[in-house]
Amino acid sequence: MSEQHQARKRFGQNFLSDPNIIRKIIDAIRPQPGERMVEIGPGLGAMTEPLMARLGHLNVVEIDRDLIARLKAAHAPDVLTVHEGDALKFDFASIVPDGAPLRVVGNLPYNISTPILFHLADYADKVKDMTFMLQKEVVMRMVAEPGTEEYGRLSVMLQYRFNMGRLFDVPPGAFRPAPKVMSSIVRMVPRPLAECTATDYGVLGRVVTAAFGQRRKTLRNTLRDFLNEDDFAALEIDPGLRGERLGVADFVRIANYVVMRSALTEEISHFSNENLV
Template sequence: MSEQHQARKRFGQNFLSDPNIIRKIIDAIRPVEGERIVEIGPGLGAMTEPLMERLGHLHVVEIDRDLIARLKTTHPPERLTIHEGDALKFDFGSLAADGTPLRVVGNLPYNISTPILFHLADFAERVKDMTFMLQKEVVMRMVAEPGTEEYGRLSVMLQYRFNMGRLFDVPPGAFRPAPKVMSSIVRMVPRPVTECTAADYALLGKIVTAAFGQRRKTLRNTLRGWLDEADFAALALDPGLRGEKLSVAEFVRIADYLAAAGRGGAPA
């Protein structure tokens, strides 16, 4: 039956098929019976079935109606709860409403990887951890350190909220159809709320977006309207630096400085 389903480009479908890689991923997740885990995009069930074996019950979010029908015929509802719809719009917090910490896993569609990561960050307080397979290039940006070419908006905003680590790579041949890129497994563990101290998270996002909007320009240019020379002096920041040189903590410091001065609106 799995061979009859044609991967759909509009859903970014590439189905994991290598049993050794599947086993390695499940071992990395380490599911334990009784835990509440939700899988995004179960596809043909490569990870779904081994997860269910260890858990007893699994939640999945799937948008493809054909795959939903297939899942319904192969797994009883007492073992598998299917949430039909778009993961970008799904309220993941609803699965942890009773206080049970949620674990999120999945082979995320590469065409929506960045927006879905930002969407999931909104539910970090109710999540124990997240383990995803993504395009290696995206994972390298997620875990990048300041001063590197990969470091950017995605790095700062996710590292503000999560401790992250790249686990291992997955070659194109592990999928059907094979993608044209290498994939990687990444783990995201929410940082304690006490460490996420930005006074205005939305303002932090605006500052980071502005700083990386034109990567080759210095902070003096990218943050013009937000900060003037006196502000840079007060922050003890070199306006000749580029955004990629600043740490997450330094971006938070800029945002907090502006928030404290009541300058959290649009730049002047």
């Protein structure tokens, strides 16, 4: 593909151009012939072409109409399927109607990287693994451990569903135009469903969001809409701690406790109302 394309800030475009880095990323992905894979934001095809060469066929999701036209002109449909549109709204399950494991890769735009990660988490049960290039700061938050400055909502919600590892860094000079930040490659492998024990994922999300909503405040304050002093005692969690001191399993315990208590309250209320009739 011709590289005469003006990068667009509204799409967060920074095109990978260093052949050594490209080779290193492809080797880290280890694409195998016949695997079902989708690349998010193929851009000028720096990773697209070597991926196709190893896979035989590749799916890509692209929003830029100019790049879509270039991709379609450069590659036949039997080796490249171009899905036109926003990755944030794309149904990734549509690529695997037969239930085959899906592999997801891409150089994710910095400006929408977090929403895309949460969107992709909804398809974790259909995914074999995901390998992304992201802003290093975001990757450090994704893989952060409890008690560190980077640990927060993103860490907990992604680590609940994925095992993750930071592979290596990519310097700004590997892109055109060069971003002002360092990038990193991260691999995400879905955890077995048996290990994902939250009774209600939505409640888990609300608890975690509240816990990190005001990082300087203690759990006694941030979770006051969910837990009282007796609840903290029952959970054996110190209400004087801050959210970053709790591990993923602790948040799951809290969320499951909240769901259980709510169900018990409803049962008692229903029983009392029946007796009043």
